[in-house]
Amino acid sequence: MTDPTRLDNTGDEPRSTRLDGAAQPAPTSLDGAPAGTRLDAFADSAPGTRLDNAFGATAGGAPNTRVTVLPSALDPHLTPIRTLGQGGEGTVYLCVDNTGLIEQGEHFAVKVYSHGYEPEFAIPFATHEFAAQFPYEHAVVVYRRAKDPDGRHYDVMEYCAPGTLVDFLDSRPDGRVANHTQGLSVLHEIATALHAIQEPDRGVRLVHGDIKPENVLVRTVAPFDIVLTDFGISVAMTNRSRVTNNGKGTLAYSAPGALVQSSLEADWWSVGMIMFRVLVGRDYFTTPDGRRFSDTTIEYNLQTESISLDALDGVDWMSESERVRWKLLLTGLLTRAPARRWGFGEVMTWIDGGSPTVDGEALQPDSGGADGQPKTRARDPYAFPGSGSLYTLDEIGVAATADPVGFAGSLSGQGAEQFIRWVQAEFGAEAWPFSRYQNSWPPHLRAVYFLAQIAPEQQLVYRGFALNGRADLARLGVAATTDDVAAEVVAELHGTGLIGALESPQRPGFAAVDADAHGVAAASEKMIRDNGQLQRLTGGGGFDADRGTTEKRVLARLVYGPALAAKAGAAEQVVTALRGNIDAHPGAAEVDWFREIRG
Known part of the structure; x- marks a missing residue:
């Protein structure tokens, strides 16, 4: 790789933009031991190296059928192989360097912003401040950042072959870590990376603003090393203000109110939501059968409902003591009051075996109603055709009475079994055994039976x-x-x-x-x-x-x-x-x- 210390690398020189002149150290373990000890928790996993071509180029870079998707300044030098991701801001392509613009033969991730989109960055690129704020150990390397004559902005970045944290988890059984040590590894890496950009030794305090699994890249699997990416909506914090207007981010991983006001504390709520995904195998706002909540439902839930940790009870690898520890962590991170929410210090104390104090009203038990009464409102909603997301059996009963055809349609195929699982997961299998149900019934008879069971007054x-x-x-x-x-x-x-x-x-x-x-x-x-x-x-x-x-x-x-x-x-x-x-x-x-x- 070429000299990483150049500060003028915004033109055509084939140079990287590592600005601190430091060597790129190997990641360390949780306890400071050499790599390969506690962070080798995923040594059985091979990094993903899929480089198959979606644009007519070979992995070695020789084009077959040219498809131009890159800005004109990059097109003569880089050949796109496939799309790595796409969002509202633009598209990220896996490219191979054919001419040595950065390093010949190497692969890079190129983010091409949409036409007309003007990204705003808290820290100017190609400055000492940028290098200090985004150290190699914790942030994806950005080699070039510029605006093409055709009006499109672009970033040329380090390519992390194993992919995002989503890719990594999806490749594992049940979509989650397999033991306590692996969970610790992920938490330690995310926490130290976030702390590095929030509280750097040099530079300004920074809110990432969009911490989610898609913005966590796995650089290597063994030893396990992750970096953060996508700082396009990051917000600089002064010493006098820890909060500023933002209005962007990803709702499912955002703290209550964070899309209106970003804060350092809001990033740690996002870490809690990521760890729920890491431990349980699904996002908090995704049902066990894979249905995702609507943004309206998520926003309502964030504003009115406490976070439930009942799903951790179903994680089979956890011992009872480990389950208690993980619930303590998530309780601390998912505390609604920002001033009482855990941050880096509490997380590291927890990793070291300590038990920092949590807000007494941080989370309310969600396994039952008040005074020992049966639970009446679900944590995860039931998606009723034409009526949206419903949270109570009474609501479903009213909707099913008004639209029996729609209810019957939702119970066709595997729909009835999914409905039974949802009711039992939310309100208890003992209370709702559905013992007389017969899977041989056609959907319209299933609808009659379930309506009689869940809403007998209808x-x-x-x-x-x-x-x-x-x-x-x-x-x-x-x-x-x-x-x-x-x-x-x-x-x-x-x-x-x-x-x-x-x-x-x-x-x-x-x-x-x-x-x-x-x-x-x-x-x-x-x-x-x-x-x-x-x-x-x-x-x-x-x-x-x-x-x-x-x-x-x-x-x-x-x-x-x-x-x-x-x-x-x-x-x-x-x-x-x-x-x-x-x-x-x-x-x-x-x-x-x-x-x-x-x-």
Whole structure:
């Protein structure tokens, strides 16, 4: 690599911009031991070196089909290989140096800002202050920063082959670290890197403003070494002010109010959110099944809800003592009051085994409601089609009653299993066992069942028929003797056993009615089938054959419906209805069972 001490490297000279003249030391361990001790926690991981071409260039730099994406000042020298990332500010490309602009044959990350975007930086580039503020040990190296004649700004930066912290975690089982030591390594690296830019020996105090896993780069895996990047929205702090207006950043990792006012303390909240991701395997505002919250929901949650650490209870590698320690750390970092939030000093004390004081009101328990009452509001919302993110079962019940079709659609495929997991994770599996649920049910019947379970006070209506009491079941059974739609509903409910599954304090006796009706219907159906009389009802010349009545409908109208009505308390009505039905179809008189009913 060329001389890193030049201060004038903004033109065409092939020089780097390391301004402090210092050697680039290898990263050290947590306890100051040589690299390869405690920071070798990830020695089993190989760095990612994927250099496949997305722009028609070979890894060695020889172009196949030229695609110009770089500013004109860089295009003759660098060949893009693939896109590393893209955001609102611009696009980052992996490039190979063909001419020795920086170092021939080496790979670099080039950030090309969008046309018209004017980046603002707190520290001028190519100055001693810049080198002091962003030391090699903790910040990605920026070799060139300039504005092209075509109006686009660009940065030529160090390329970290293993990728971002997101890439690193996604490559690991369960998307998280595998043990306590690995968690310590990540925390130590992030904390020391952030402290280096916030409280440098030389230079000004600086708020990063956008600390998130995507802006943490893994320089090497073994020993584990990370650096921070993307200081485009960093804010300089004077000794008299620790807060300034910013209005930028990434909401999911931002402290409450940080998008309006940035502060040094807000960066440490972001460290807490990163460590939640490192330990649990998902962002705090992402559900276990991978659904991300909307920005509106995140903002509301940040302003009104306490952070829950219940997810750490599911991290299988943690011992109970380790779990207590990690919860202490996250409690300290995710304290809502900035003045009482942990910073670098408390984090390092914690790493050394200490237990700094945490704010007594930093986090409220989220496993239950007040005074030991069951929890009623979820931490992670349920995404209801057309209604957005809902946090309570009552809210879901109201939405499902208003839009049963949308609710049923959300329960298709794996949707029902995901819904069960969500309810049990948020409100407890013991309280919500869903023991009568059958995965063979179609989505519209699943919707009826779940609505009856989570919001039993809501009125159940299925295909126009109420299912809220024994009287409703009796009316449905009687209607089935003469109405085709009612017969189809009865056949469906009878075949699936759903009526019994709706049993609850609000619908008492449903299970008994369903069981008794099944018993009567089974005996009656057996008699009809054994005597060969069912064929008369469905075959040519038989009962209702002119309307193409199916076997299931016949059984629903003449067996299932009457049995349901009778057991629900409407025996007289169903006999009267059947007699009228038989009188209207003379062929039915040939069937012994109906002859007995007619009397």
